[in-house]
Amino acid sequence: MTRTAPAPRIVWCLLVLLLAILYLPIVPPLLFSLDDGQGGLTLRWYATLGSNPLLVSAIGTTLLVALIAAAATPVLALLAAMAVRELKAPRLILLLTLLPLFIPGVSMGLATALFFRELGLPPSLWSIAIVHILWALPFATLIILTVMAGFDPLYLEAAYMTGANRWRAFRDIELPLIRPGIIGAASFSMILSFNETVRTQLVQGPRNTVQTYIWSTYLQVGLSPALYALMSLLILATVLLLGLFLGLATQRANRPQ
Numbered sequence: 001m002t003r004t005a006p007a008p009r010i011v012w013c014l015l016v017l018l019l020a021i022l023y024l025p026i027v028p029p030l031l032f033s034l035d036d037g038q039g040g041l042t043l044r045w046y047a048t049l050g051s052n053p054l055l056v057s058a059i060g061t062t063l064l065v066a067l068i069a070a071a072a073t074p075v076l077a078l079l080a081a082m083a084v085r086e087l088k089a090p091r092l093i094l095l096l097t098l099l100p101l102f103i104p105g106v107s108m109g110l111a112t113a114l115f116f117r118e119l120g121l122p123p124s125l126w127s128i129a130i131v132h133i134l135w136a137l138p139f140a141t142l143i144i145l146t147v148m149a150g151f152d153p154l155y156l157e158a159a160y161m162t163g164a165n166r167w168r169a170f171r172d173i174e175l176p177l178i179r180p181g182i183i184g185a186a187s188f189s190m191i192l193s194f195n196e197t198v199r200t201q202l203v204q205g206p207r208n209t210v211q212t213y214i215w216s217t218y219l220q221v222g223l224s225p226a227l228y229a230l231m232s233l234l235i236l237a238t239v240l241l242l243g244l245f246l247g248l249a250t251q252r253a254n255r256p257q
Contacts (some may be wrong), residue, residue, distance in 0.1 A: 045225040065128050111210055194234075
């Protein structure tokens, strides 16, 4: 008994429904950010964002921490992925690497804040960066492991036969082939850093990231047109970044080999 393929119209309807569920919630902030309070449209709420010193400082902290996370996390993830591949207990190592993902964010954040306090590490830019790196590390490890799974070890064996040591074989043969995964891990770590809120609040001290600024402002004064404008800029920036990454990936895939 053969199964018939689903009708294309049904598939398209389901796709439209899925996209509506995903993206309709982001439409109201875009609309409310343009509301002048009298039924008209205005951009003045966007113009007021640059005059807020707390927000400007939060933007600087967010960008700096994201760059640190994007630079450090792929290196640690690559070491973790190589440990999974090379050592005798790959499942245990992978489980220990991924375990923080299953611990509730508040509990993990409080435990990390307590650990920092016991070490004498005060809330600072570096405490925020460490938390972001630790949060992004399991995801980055999975990305790099996925890329490494498609690498043929015979290439390394061939390099060994030519007299190359393990480091040179990795640098000259494997690293160029898994570089897209490392770049993807860096990009994903940066995105996770931009979005991290719960753990950051518990270790940030007097500093703010953009996300903790939005959350604390919402708790203190509620939603406002200026806050809608900030949220809209973050949404648009995310869409533009994803579009840029997709364009670069498409260009690389279409490049003649």
